[in-house]
Amino acid sequence: MFIFRCGSSSCPLLLSFLFVVVLSVVPVRSQPEPQKEGKLLFAQALYRHGDRTPLEPYPNDPWKDPSHWTTEWGQLTNTGKQRHLELGRWLRNRYRELLSATYSKDDIYVRSTDIDRTIMSAQANLAGLYPPVGADVWDSTIQWQPIPVHTVPVELDTLLQTSKFCPAFEQVLKQHERSVEFQAYNQSLESLYRYLTTHTGSIVNSPTSIQSLHSNLHIEELHNFTLPEWTWKVYPQPLWEISARAYAMETNTTPLARFKVGPLIKELLTRFEKKLHKKLTPNRSLWVYSVHDITIVNLLNGLRLFDLHNPPFAACLMLELRQPSSGKPYISIYYKNTTAEPEALEIPNCGTRCPLHRMFKVYEDVIPGDWDRECQVSLSNAESNVNETFGNMVYIVAISSITIIVVMLLVLVVYWKQVSGYHNDRWYLCIDGS
Template sequence: MLVSCDHRSSNGSMLLSALIVILLHITCIRSQQEPQEGELIFAHVLYRHGDRTPVDPYPNDPWKDPSHWTTGWGQLTNAGKHRHLELGRWLRNRYQGLLQTTYTNNEIYVRSTDVDRTLMSAESNLAGLYPPNGADVWDSAIQWQPIPVHTIPEPLDEVLSARKPCPAYDNALRKYKSSDEFQQYNKSLEPIFQYVSANSGRKIDSPTGAQFLYSCLHIETLNNFTLPEWTKKVYPEPLRSIGARAFAIKTNTPQLARLKTGPLVKEILQRFQDKASGKLKPDRKLWMYSAHDVTVANLLNTLQLFELHNPPFAACVLLELYRTGNSNAPYVSIYYKNTTAEPEPLYIPNCGQRCPLDQMSKVYQDIIPDNWQHECQVPFLSLTYVEADMRSSTGLIGIIFLTTVAILLVLLGLMAYRKRRSGYHNDKWYLRIDG
């Protein structure tokens, strides 16, 4: 019996030793995969604007009279200004080791979509990020200083507002919306669409339309307005869930993501590469984007980090570049600040929470366009275009019209060519022969 007991003890010791070796091996592998914590050297910050008024109240909205609101439709409210002032202060605390306390244009660049509420949000945010002190104080009665916010018209902006025309994207989106998957989902929502259409006075027949209604009701709730009795059947659910899913539609395939948000991801990664290699001029430390809920959702979904939800006011994505003191390559960490006090670290697919910069570029290479302008072009009468539009009579009529015009132009060209070749002439025309 004693021998048997010693044998079991020996086996237990061997098993324990084996487990220790395995755990050490796993720890070693993980330490090789995850770069050591390093020094923050650069950050991209993209956020949604602050609280606003409804963009377009529905026809039966009891609060649609402008007298109920302190500012115009789709405009930033005082609550929105204050929310971004607080976010700016939070960013000041987070990046106190990265940014100087006094403003310099060589340290930060701020870009906004060309919309009043995003421009005003950026200015409010900067008031919290750079309160004037020392040489920045220009009027003792004003605790604020002007800092430039850059923008370009939306029809010219393929990076941030992503509203620059891209026919290939429109084509791909039509194709996706005509897919069996989307059509079945849309059809399952018809009873809800019929109910909200009848009660709101506006035809709603898509997830995006439902999201617009949810946004309006949510804003009115935040402003302590009493909602109509009929909304209790659909607000907050199921409108909230439908709206959340609507945010994923615009980038729900690799092609849609590549054409809609690819230019933004490409710009971010290229700037990271330039910073890491010492080529970024000026050598800034923070690049800030002021945009919309759909911008936040599109970026997260394109990076495969989006969990279905409606991005709240001042939702903030932080993409941070770190440099380690050893031979490890620079790495990127991404955080999402939703409504929580601290941001949530996100796990980059096939890379981790600390993703080496070179590896990150490989992870997202399929959604980074080589030449966005060229990729946005649609070949004349391309098969994809035909597949997307054959389901609608308008699209079919357009295709037939364009085809007819093309055939007529070819025929006219052939007739003119044959006349020249035949030597046709009269009082006004003759065949010219060059020697």
């Protein structure tokens, strides 16, 4: 046993020396180096439009006069344009290895919902993504060039706007809204509904109507408008949480997600597959969608990646296909909803680097085979039920009518016999006795 004794002034210095020596021989567990990302092959991005004005002010809104705003209701503001210009520049830096400096239709495809604010956001974003250089400079006084943004009419959009009528979805949604859980949640908000209805001057009776109100208050707050005193009790909480829950309502179950966002998930994964198998024509490197907050939530929820929140303006969801130096290509999903650099999300049962074939397996229950046919199944069942019900009603009415007629005839016969008198009775007797 070694005993160290120190009785001089040099003791502290000697102890320090021995401490350093001990540390130098004690093994230190090294931290594993972060995995290097594979080569980026292809990306698909979806972003929410930029800042807008309220869609419609509530009746008692102190800021409902249009003179307080710089543009019409529901339109993109200058702040929204600037926000997307900056996001476009950020995307240019992130995808610089995919895109050439000058615009080419074979590099990128941009699709927007057929709404002013999303189309304008896409144009502002492209101004940051493709600042004109070289031959693209067509007017030296403006740093902008026209780039195509494609749309589909709202009523036909099954992918982004998801407004095309789907009977099966409506049926499943109604069933969900009649569920014990939903009814209990809705009833728990009754006192809040009454409070908000009293102060807003409009009928507030659902999570969706609360979501609309929360959006208005949030936008007014962003514009530094003073909110009414009554809002202090309910904003930001609990309105923020109720609004966030309302976003997820339409994709809260697997059947709902299959009808509402299944076509989009199918298109995204199928396009990755085409890219891998060199069947994407033109062989583009970037696909972009300009959409709404609900589109972002639907996709996150359908992918089972949604954390309760209200997507901010210009929130951006990115799905990227990469090829590692060794091994199979994989998909990573990133969500940029702050100014910080995004981190890869954890794909359920697959991790942050999910092989494409596993992606199809993970989400097979929300990917429709034939969306149009599946949507009409419940309609056919409904029509069949209606026809069956109608047939049963006709049968019941017919039987009832016949029964009533027979009873009436019997009553008439009895009545006739009672009033026919003695002479009629004798006539019957004569016939019987002849």
